[in-house]
Amino acid sequence: MKSSTPKRFLPFCLALALAACTTHPYTSTNRAYKKKAKAYAKTLRQTPVANPGEDSLQQGDYWVGTTNFNMRKPNYVVIHHTAQNSTEQTLKTFTTPRTQVSAHYVIGRDGKVYHMLSDFLRAWHGGTGKWGNNTDLNSSSIGIELDNNGYEPFAEAQITSLLQVLALLKKTHGIPAANFIGHSDIAPSRKVDPNPTFPWKRLADAGFGTWYDEEAVRNTVFAPTIPLFQDSAAVTADSAAVPVTVLVPTTTVAVDTIPTSFQPKDALRIIGYDVKNLEAAIKAFKLHFIQKEVNGILTDDDKKVLYHLYKKSLE
Ligand SMILES: [Zn+2]
Structure with missing residues (x-):
């Protein structure tokens, strides 16, 4: 039986394909992509050479390719x-x-x-x-x-x-x-x-990137700085007579305390920032996590956020 290909449609199809090619604005750069990918594929197909004579390694007697591998993945x-x-x-x-x-x-x-x-x-x-x-x-x-x-x-x-x-x-x-x-x-x-x-x-x-527990940040305080030596002259006989008021909180709030040893520079570095230029690192941190007053100065509130992110990065 004769082929049923409707030959009269062929020129029409060709014309359509040609039109699609000529109207695509990136046809030539797509061709460049394919050419480049082909060149890299050639590199991938090459087998490592035993005894290339270009290094000081004591190479084995012959090439042994492993059977177990795949492409490297982005992380x-x-x-x-x-x-x-x-x-x-x-x-x-x-x-x-x-x-x-x-x-x-x-x-x-x-x-x-x-x-x-x-x-x-x-x-x-x-x-x-x-x-x-x-x-x-x-x-x-x-x-x-x-x-x-x-x-x-x-x-x-x-x-x-x-x-x-x-x-x-x-x-x-x-x-x-x-x-x-x-x-x-x-x-x-x-x-x-x-x-x-x-x-x-x-x-x-949604599971992409880290953030901080906003309530925990609100309930965070700085540890008081305790002087190593108390000035004895400041302690007078009268001070003993001053009644001591103890403040008892009416509701129990779990308070997180930032230790005096906390170093913002180290925290930024541990999170991942390059702290060679500390001011720039603080600015980048604020751009991502504070998103207002993006400058190189850490306020107390910024430090609380930083502290929680730092703790999270240690988990
Ligand atoms: Zn960019």
């Missing part, structure tokens, strides 16, 4: 704002080689998600940064850029999409809750994104 998520005016502008920036910047995901104000790079490949979003002892966040993280000019609040549709992406990433790669952080957290001296309107608490409530 952090770094959130950014684009500081640009539109998603289109950011897509252009990330497909222009001379900019040397990129991210795995770009999320628009309308909630549209552009997955620009495989999670297993290294995007260039973190730059010079440090979190704990990790100095190469690009190698270990997924970068997410939120379309935002840097000053405006984040759109609801955008946050809804972000939460969906985060849930997928957490499930797929097993990323710990504490490892969802902001660009300013890893680069305090250079970066201020995402901006102070970013809903970090909402994210933490």
Whole structure:
């Protein structure tokens, strides 16, 4: 029997395919992506060479490849704002080689998600940064850029999409809750994104990032500073006659006391901040966890928040 292919439709289909190709604004950069991915795949397929003669290692007599491995996985998520005016502008920036910047995901104000790079490949979003002892966040993280000019609040549709992406990433790669952080957290001296309107608490409530127990912070006091030596001259005979008033609280509130030995700098460092520039580290901490009066000064209330986050990071 003759083939039933409706040949008269073929030119129409071809024309349609051609139109789709020519109207896609990123056809050529997508081609560049595929070419680059192919080159890296070639590297992956190469087998380690025994006795390469280029090092002083005492290599074995032959190559033995293990049968047990998979791809390396990201273990952090770094959130950014684009500081640009539109998603289109950011897509252009990330497909222009001379900019040397990129991210795995770009999320628009309308909630549209552009997955620009495989999670297993290294995007260039973190730059010079440090979190704990990790100095190469690009190698270990997924970068997410939120379309935002840097000053405006984040759109609801955008946050809804972000939460969906985060849930997928957490499930797929097993990323710990504490490892969802902001660009300013890893680069305090250079970066201020995402901006102070970013809903970090909402994210933490959903399991992405850490937050503090607000009631515990309210019920926290500083331990009084006790002088090592009392000035004996100040103790007069009359002082013994002063009646002592003992204040008994009417309701029992569990009060957390910050010891006098508490050092904010150490707490920031243990949480993960690079404290080489302490003022910048405090600023980054306030941008993430206080979100008002973002400056390099820790108030008593800020110290209480810091103390609770520090205790949490020791758990
Ligand atoms: Zn950034």
